[in-house]
Amino acid sequence: ALDHLVGFNLSPLLWKKIRQGLSAGRVQSPALRMIVEREEEIERFEPQEYWTIIANARKEQPFGAKLLELAGEKQSQFSITDEASARAAERTLSEAAGGQLSVTRVDKKQRRRNPAPPFTTSTLQQEASRKLGFTTQRTMRIAQQLYEGINVGDGEVGLITYMRTDSVALASEAMSEIRELIQNRYGADNLPDSPRQFKTKAKNAQEAHEAIRPTSAALTPDKARSFLNDEQFKLYELIWKRTVACQMIHATMNTVAVDLAASPGNTFRATGSTLAHPGFIAVYQESVDDRSTEDNDDEDRRLPPLEEGDVVTLLGIDCHQHFTEPPPRFTEASLVKALEEYGIGRPSTYAPIIATLLQRGYVELDRRRFTPTDLGRVVNRFLTQHFRNYVDYEFTSRMEDNLDAVSRGERDWKPLMSEFWRPFKQLLDDKEENVSRQEAVQVRTLGTDPKTGKPITVRMGRFGPVVQIGSKEDTEKPRFAGLRPHQRMDTISLEDALDLFKLPRELGETPEGEAVSTSIGRFGPYVRYGNKYVSLKEGDDPYSITLQRALELVQERKVADANRVIRLFDNSPIQVLRGRYGPYITDGKKNTRVPKDREPENLSQAECEKLLSEAPEKKPRKRSTRRATTQ
Secondary structure, three states, rough: OOHHHHHHHHHHHHHHOOOOOOOOOOOOHHHHHHHHHHHHHHHHHOEEEEEEEEEEEEEEEEEEEEEEEOOOOEEOOOOOHHHHHHHHHHHHHHHOOOOEEEEEEEEEEEEEEEEOEOOHHHHHHHHHHHHHHOOHHHHHHHOOOOOOOOOOOOEEEEEEEEOOOOOOOHHHHHHHHHHHHHHHHHHHOOOOOOOOOOOOOOOOOOOOOOOEEOOOOEEEEEHHHHHOOOHEEEEEHHHHHHHHHHOOEEEEEEEEEEEEEEOOOOOOOEEEEEEEEEHHHHOOOOOOOOHHHHHHHOOOOOOOOOOOOOOEEEEEEEEEEEEOOOOOOOOOOHHHHHHHHHHHHHHHHHHHHHHHHOOOOEEEEEEOOOEEOOHHHHHHHHHHHHHHHHHHHHHHHHHHHHHHHHOOOOOOOOHHHHHHHHHHHHHHHHHHOOOOOHHHHOEEEEEEEOOOOOEEEEEOOOOOOEEEEOOOOOOOOOOEEOOOOOOOOOOOOOOHHHHHOOOEEEEEEOOOOOOOEEEEEEEEEEEEEEEEEEEOOOOOOOHHHHHHHHHHHHHHHHHHHHEEEEOOOOOOOEEEEEEOOEEEHHHHHHEEOOOOOHHHHOOOHHHHHHHHHHHHOOOOOOOOOOOOOOO
8 A cells, every 4th residue: 555655646747747658666666866976986986006016827737826015015996006117116126036936834724615595586586687688577477377287297287396485494394305315316425414594684685485495305406307498497407406505514625825935025915716625616616796716716726736935927907997996786686686675566467567667668677787867867866956854764674674563463554554554645735836847857957058049958858868059938849859769868978968959950862852861769760751750770860861871661561562562553542462460451441351351462353442341430549547656
């Protein structure tokens, strides 16, 4: 009910103030805010230069060591920030080393890595995104199929437990079966002395169900393969491996850190690690969202046997320039993780929330990472400026706590709803009355048109961001131009805005004497020839397309149109055409299919008229209405 109060009251306000078809929600809007704020953080980011100095050494095999100490001063990331300093340090170290390095310290350790717990809804969505490239919606759809049942020869059987859960607990009988499988399949040395027990770390976890696991560990992925389609098999294999691995012994890593001195106070450090015993890693290893290159390099890097007092050959010293990088854009996996960490929403709602953000045009996925659109920025800015408390991360998290308290019977729902609704309704009424549409669409003045002296502004229009010359108060109608794909409302300049009004461009004529021009319309860029249109293809730009290229597109369209016509009749609007679903007859008002027992080329005008008269009248198009999303 609370989600309905937010969605069904806030969304209509967006329709009035910005444009139709928009939505806001208690969980959806904070998720949008996260994506927009991350993008703004990236835009503000200023890269910093830094240099690393690597000694290339050899003893039995080549290996690298990173500068740890220079002239007695311990080195940090930004100790060396320019090439001159790096080259000076390189010369100093080379001269001090004299072609060799001395081992001054060897530190060997064993490190244990424990398996990840079995899947919850959230971690399944994250891992399926990282490992399989599945969207959250796709993951939940396939998981639903595996849960509801697959025919494995003896009728339909549910292959996994319920997939909407926050629990990481496994039933005792399931753990017994998994432990038996581990002993038989991977050996007793991969089985811990007792079953592993996990506790959820998620805020507001609802643990009415088990973790997501196979209903029978004995049904290995290999056995299930023939009963599953490709995507079902991939997800089942992921769940099976994660579940089995969580009950296996830890992985054991041997790590070593070796300090090598060029001279007193000038030291390099080489690190390496090897897998001593794989344990659970033999079955499954959890992925991460954004691992650094250095992390990957250290994962399994072997060093030669080294002891204190050894002398190794110095092959050379290299300087490497680096720049700090901005925080990464959210993937579906990292967005789900962030929402869960803040305690916003429920894992079962994440898939539809992400789908809504994409469907509304608030965000786009570029190489599986979210970028906000101008529309998403406008909506987010409106909500954060005027309804900040209701898109605040802490507010949404606290509301989840209160709703959980209601579900546990610890709070009465009526006072909670009243506490929320009264100030929310007052704020809604105030904003509807006092926020103008011009303020809501965030009009930005760019300057003055040098030809007319009229103001040039950019704002969110009905079909997207537009630049406008003039205003509605002028005697002449204002002129409009849509922004190009790479342009943004916040950053477009006056010069770039003026360039948009160079359309339509007159290109010339067709051989038949038809005028040819190019412009951008509601459905994208196009070429016009006479009174007909053809869309530009990917790679074609209306601002630079030549007459020759435009004529190629026109000719392609004319050939396609000619091939589409099967039969014409003199002094009659009736045509027999090839359509998407086969040949059909039309008079421009009604359409009807050509009967299967007739050849369309042989139809007479009288037959076509008869078939059209028997065809039902076209139904008027219903105006689509979109329901507001409430989450």
